[in-house]
Amino acid sequence: MANQRIKEAQRVTLIGFFANLLLSLGKITAGIVGKSSAMLADGVHSLSDFITDVIVIIFLRLSGKQSDDEHTYGHGKYETFATLLISIALLIVALILFWESAHKIWRSIQGDIIPKPHLIALWAALISIVVKEALFRYTKRVGERIDSPAVIANGWHHRSDAYSSIGTTIGIAGAILLGEKWRVLDPIAGLIVSIFIAKVAWDLGKPSIDELLEHALPTEMCEKIGKAIIANKDVISFHKLKTRKIGNDIALDVHIQLDKNHSFVEAHNITTQVEQAIKQELGKNAYISIHTEPIDTSLSAH
DSSP: OHHHHHHHHHHHHHHHHHHHHHHHHHHHHHHHHTTOHHHHHHHHHHHHHHHHHHHHHHHHHHHTSOOOSSOTTOSTHHHHHHHHHHHHHHHHHHHHHHHHHHHHHHHHHTTOOOOOOOHHHHHHHHHHHHHHHHHHHHHHHHHHHTTOHHHHHHHHHHHHHHHHHHHHHHHHHHHHHSOGGGGGHHHHHHHHHHHHHHHHHHHHHHHHHHHHTTOOOOHHHHHHHHHHHHTSTTOOEEEEEEEEEETTEEEEEEEEEEETTSOHHHHHHHHHHHHHHHHHHHOTTOEEEEEEEEEOHHHHHO
16 A cells, blocks of 8 residues: 555656656747746746655655664655655745846836747746646645645645746736736736745645654644543543654554553553554554553542
8 A cells, every 4th residue: 555655656746747847848948939037937947846856756765665673663754854845945936036026126117128028938838827737736636645745745836836837927918918018017926926835835844844843743633532542431541642743654652541450461452442543543554652550440439
């Protein structure tokens, strides 16, 4: 199952990789031939997708490796690290687009005339929107099906490129159809798009940072775990619940209190039942460590 998940992730990433290759070459060529700085910048933006595609392919292969003596909890955090790198790449792209757009707006205010682009640049932008939106939907759907944050993050990178192309299309169309004074629409649209891309980068990067810093699971999930534990009639109470994510899996440690009169075998069976109940909430691949504490229930009865 794990191998199949990795194969699906690699397949969808390779499809995006070759699509990005064709789009990047096409947009850069259209930017040069069509004399469109916006399209040329959009083509460079597409080149950043190559970096993320390579990152995803490499790190997904690493994350799919079985646990070993040096990685007893598996290699799941390689995927988390890949997601963080993608978010950083998105943020860098957003900052570059923001700076370039703001600079063009300022130059336009100072009286500089933005060159009029050719129709080839407009067609390239329209094709890019369609292709990148299709890649986004396909990649995101596969990522959600195999529960891969890195693949989902890569899907959002496709969407960011589509956003960039929308801004480029508006700017190019405005420059061609509305005249010289309206060519400033290009950098204005780019400025707005860069903010959207930065927001996507933050939404993707924050969970990865939390996981790498051993952040606990959300309160709602911890409450579900607590209910699963206490649902066992033999568990008196529990405490010291510690949770964290390891890539696509979850690890937790917890202390449960049992009547001291239970035999060793009975305590073991109760622990197994609690573990199975927790796995129903978290998934069968969860790493669960349960410590039992004997309690004298006769004292609490008085």
